[in-house]
Amino acid sequence: MDSEPPQYLFPYLQSYQDPITIGWIVPLIIFSILIILTGLFSAGEVVFSTIAPEEIRKSSGLSVRSAKIALQLKDKPKKLAATLLMTNTLVRILLIIAADIMLKSLFGKETFDQLAVWLNVHIFFESLDTVILSSIISLLMSLLIISFVLVLFGETIPRIYATVNKVRIIQLTAWPLSVMNTILSPVSSLLVRWSSSIEDKLSETVGSGQPSKEDIDTAIELSMTGNSGASTQEVDILKGIVNFGDISAKQIMKPRIDVEGVDISMNFKEVMKIVKDSGYSRLPVYEEDLDHIKGILYVKDLLAYTHEDDNFQWQKLIRDVVYFIPESKKIDELLRDFQSRRLHMAVIVDEYGGTTGIATLEDIMEEVVGDIKDEFDTEEEVEFIKISDNNYIFEGKTLLNDVCRIIGENISIFDDDRGEADSIGGLILEMTGNIPSSEQEITIKHITLKVVSVTKRRIEKVSLIINE
Numbered sequence: 001m002d003s004e005p006p007q008y009l010f011p012y013l014q015s016y017q018d019p020i021t022i023g024w025i026v027p028l029i030i031f032s033i034l035i036i037l038t039g040l041f042s043a044g045e046v047v048f049s050t051i052a053p054e055e056i057r058k059s060s061g062l063s064v065r066s067a068k069i070a071l072q073l074k075d076k077p078k079k080l081a082a083t084l085l086m087t088n089t090l091v092r093i094l095l096i097i098a099a100d101i102m103l104k105s106l107f108g109k110e111t112f113d114q115l116a117v118w119l120n121v122h123i124f125f126e127s128l129d130t131v132i133l134s135s136i137i138s139l140l141m142s143l144l145i146i147s148f149v150l151v152l153f154g155e156t157i158p159r160i161y162a163t164v165n166k167v168r169i170i171q172l173t174a175w176p177l178s179v180m181n182t183i184l185s186p187v188s189s190l191l192v193r194w195s196s197s198i199e200d201k202l203s204e205t206v207g208s209g210q211p212s213k214e215d216i217d218t219a220i221e222l223s224m225t226g227n228s229g230a231s232t233q234e235v236d237i238l239k240g241i242v243n244f245g246d247i248s249a250k251q252i253m254k255p256r257i258d259v260e261g262v263d264i265s266m267n268f269k270e271v272m273k274i275v276k277d278s279g280y281s282r283l284p285v286y287e288e289d290l291d292h293i294k295g296i297l298y299v300k301d302l303l304a305y306t307h308e309d310d311n312f313q314w315q316k317l318i319r320d321v322v323y324f325i326p327e328s329k330k331i332d333e334l335l336r337d338f339q340s341r342r343l344h345m346a347v348i349v350d351e352y353g354g355t356t357g358i359a360t361l362e363d364i365m366e367e368v369v370g371d372i373k374d375e376f377d378t379e380e381e382v383e384f385i386k387i388s389d390n391n392y393i394f395e396g397k398t399l400l401n402d403v404c405r406i407i408g409e410n411i412s413i414f415d416d417d418r419g420e421a422d423s424i425g426g427l428i429l430e431m432t433g434n435i436p437s438s439e440q441e442i443t444i445k446h447i448t449l450k451v452v453s454v455t456k457r458r459i460e461k462v463s464l465i466i467n468e
Helices: 022-050 053-058 064-075 077-107 109-122 130-164 166-183 185-205 213-225 232-246 268-278 299-305 331-341 361-369 400-407 411-418 424-432
Strands: 282-287 289-298 324-326 345-349 355-360 384-388 391-395 441-444 447-454 459-466
Touching: 022 064, 022 077, 022 130, 022 166, 053 064, 064 077, 064 166, 077 130, 077 166, 077 185, 109 130, 130 166, 166 185, 232 331, 232 361, 232 411, 268 282, 268 299, 282 345, 289 299, 289 355, 331 345, 331 361, 355 361, 391 400, 400 411, 400 424, 400 459, 411 424, 411 441, 424 441, 424 447, 424 459
Parallel strands: 324 345
Antiparallel strands: 282 289, 345 355, 384 391, 391 459, 441 447, 447 459
8 A cells, every 4th residue: 555645635735836816815714803802801800800990990091882781890800700601612613613614715715625534544544434534634723723813812912011001901802792792791791690699609618617706706706715924915806817817998098087197388497396296107298288298208318417506497307208108008008118218108198189197107017016115105095994804995087997896896707887987976977878866876786876965067086885
């Protein structure tokens, strides 16, 4: 038997000499369009899974229409993920079909038939059906081409481009994704419901073995109860570590009303008086009010100039590196930022850019180890009166975190009712919706809060009773 393959095995060499026909150009155009679409959808998947709604709202490069559509898509991430999955799957099926038609048009179906005949005779010894083998060869070649093209042009390049051009990708994909989201809405909604039900069932079976933070807190208390050498402070430290990643900067900050700052227009004598009275090592410097902080004044920078007169230009000592953070930033992230930036203070701003307070490295550490006292601190930083083991009186501005730490409750006890409130007075305002009258009471689980004193603008003192 002749071991050399016949000459008709390579007719594609002759096909390049034939005039270009429309038979493979149309599938090639369709194939190219589909590659562009799958690249866009892959890039869109990267962007929409990583960009925050705040970035979309603040982006100046987005049109109002695209930003609105993008925010609507972000509102339902599971439905968007299902739409992207189905769209990419549909496009890739069409890619395989287009590639198969293009190859058969380019090389001719006879090429695959003849190659199948040769393979069936010389490799498989006529044990396979030639028609089936021809289809398999055509499909494998299509898959080989598609795999290379998809990895390069449908995944790698679009994803790299998307990471550095998020706004451009949103501008390009927002409207097409919205259209596909609407068209595929019945199917995607069904997929979301199925996946949610499966997730719930798995969480009931598998997730039951995952202890919650409340379970861990209870376990800590039980383990420490049996340990005679364990102190209350050790229990608090362990609980602080467990809850560390859930605490926001707003919950630990010193509120604006209590912030000690220096007006940039003050003379040197006035500045030194504030430094001495406050006892702080760092003070924010502002112009007109705390919404316009210009820098931070380090007290140690003043030591060499204490002999100067009132006209000394102390403003030259201001350090203009001010770290502004949103209220929602978690303190574990803030701690890492302090370490990397070598800072000890951050200014917390609200959604409008106004200063709401400041947070320091000491505030963060106190969430784990408890109050840190130095020579300038008063005996009790959190002012409260303990009437009995179950009865306390707090100032209205006392942070809920501090309240929970003092009464020995988990910080999540107020989560269902606190809303945006961070202080015990703010919690009462959140629940009543107005300035309450004196002696007014509210009950949260086994805790009763009673307004002791109130002014027209704020709650001054609150009585807290733990009901057995």
